Amino acid sequence: MSLCGRYARNVTERAPVSRKLSAIAESATLKVDAKAKSLQAAGRPVISYAAGEPDFATPPFVVDAAAAALSDPKNFRYTPAAGLPVLREAIAAKTLRDSGLEVDISRIIVTNGGKQAVYQAFQAVVNPGDEVLLPAPYWTTYPEAIKLADGVPVEVFAGSAQEYKVTVEQLEAARTEKTTVLVFVSPSNPTGAVYTPEETEAIGRWALEHGIWVITDEIYQNLTYDGVRAVSIVEAVPELAEQTILVNGVAKTYAMTGWRVGWMVGPADAIKVAGNLQSHLSSNVNNIAQIAAAAALNGPQDAAEEFRQAFDRRRKLIVGELSKIAGFTVPTPQGAFYVYPDVTGVLGRTWRGRTPTTSLELADLILEEVEVAVVPGEAFGPSGFLRLSYALGDEALLEGVRRLQELFSA
Ligand SMILES: Cc1ncc(COP(=O)(O)O)c(C=O)c1O
Numbered sequence: 001m002s003l004c005g006r007y008a009r010n011v012t013e014r015a016p017v018s019r020k021l022s023a024i025a026e027s028a029t030l031k032v033d034a035k036a037k038s039l040q041a042a043g044r045p046v047i048s049y050a051a052g053e054p055d056f057a058t059p060p061f062v063v064d065a066a067a068a069a070l071s072d073p074k075n076f077r078y079t080p081a082a083g084l085p086v087l088r089e090a091i092a093a094k095t096l097r098d099s100g101l102e103v104d105i106s107r108i109i110v111t112n113g114g115k116q117a118v119y120q121a122f123q124a125v126v127n128p129g130d131e132v133l134l135p136a137p138y139w140t141t142y143p144e145a146i147k148l149a150d151g152v153p154v155e156v157f158a159g160s161a162q163e164y165k166v167t168v169e170q171l172e173a174a175r176t177e178k179t180t181v182l183v184f185v186s187p188s189n190p191t192g193a194v195y196t197p198e199e200t201e202a203i204g205r206w207a208l209e210h211g212i213w214v215i216t217d218e219i220y221q222n223l224t225y226d227g228v229r230a231v232s233i234v235e236a237v238p239e240l241a242e243q244t245i246l247v248n249g250v251a252k253t254y255a256m257t258g259w260r261v262g263w264m265v266g267p268a269d270a271i272k273v274a275g276n277l278q279s280h281l282s283s284n285v286n287n288i289a290q291i292a293a294a295a296a297l298n299g300p301q302d303a304a305e306e307f308r309q310a311f312d313r314r315r316k317l318i319v320g321e322l323s324k325i326a327g328f329t330v331p332t333p334q335g336a337f338y339v340y341p342d343v344t345g346v347l348g349r350t351w352r353g354r355t356p357t358t359s360l361e362l363a364d365l366i367l368e369e370v371e372v373a374v375v376p377g378e379a380f381g382p383s384g385f386l387r388l389s390y391a392l393g394d395e396a397l398l399e400g401v402r403r404l405q406e407l408f409s410a
Pocket of ligand 1: 052112113114115116118139185188189217219248249250251257260261262
């Protein structure tokens, strides 16, 4: 038989790719952003509110720390999979400072961005068939990470009328004997909602009472406005620390999305199994990036504060302008850098000859008619919403909302 014939037969008989991975959707936010970038590259004047990343440069003192680390040959070697002690010490100090939790560095694993920490957190505590309560709207990665851990995401929806925050009553109504984990994110991506200390405590006490793990994603905890503080669920309910995994990272606070440094903090047994996973999956995070992250956490916080103030200014600007559009309901976000208008008031009406009935169709219409990229609510749960990131320059930000106002003024 010819080689060619044998090859052809092998292809026909080849087993399919993984069913589990085939069921995983591509990140919708990255997809919209990639489409916007490719249109921009083709010369189209697209304004993109799609990306969840600060438009600022990483602070120079952080870059300098990385440059210095490049001259030290020990950084060219493998280092402990759980992370460099210098960074884990910095994370322990930050966790105490911002989440009110005192932890030994043995309970910290440094990961390739908060995203790997999210993945590993679910892998560490979910068993096949476990139900994971997922307040919706949710960040697009959670349901996929839960499914990859053989868990079952159970959405608990909170709409604009309740400022996108779930209540204990809703969580209790969704709880079954299979419920083992709750995802708690404050400030939230995509809504920017921040739970009050009282709401956080009530949810924490409920989780404690029912022995439910909490995976709390605190990556936006330093980006809050109007004097609001996002109180960590382990600060609100200290006894919860033994059943909580905290996820965090430097990406959003320090304009370090590309450096890929995040971490997870948790009880010894969860950290042990997650650490074993990471030792096979990726080993240590790039040493240079870890040293830069340690500098960001330990150094002066003025640059981070300047970024926060710029986001706050843009937040007010975009909320004010979007609120002028009839049919948009725009709760004021108190954290992160997203605004999440409820757009059900414009669906089912005709705009430039088209009648969108879902936010997915609406986002397509907006991109095609006025070259503005927004992420539809379907990426985060139910239809009827749009997510706009205001982490872009003031001029582009204003031009984009002006185009939206014009489109919906007809
Ligand atoms: C809620 C939330 N958690 C985690 C991450 C992951 O961030 P990174 O992997 O860039 O550190 C993001 C990024 O968009 C996020 O929005």
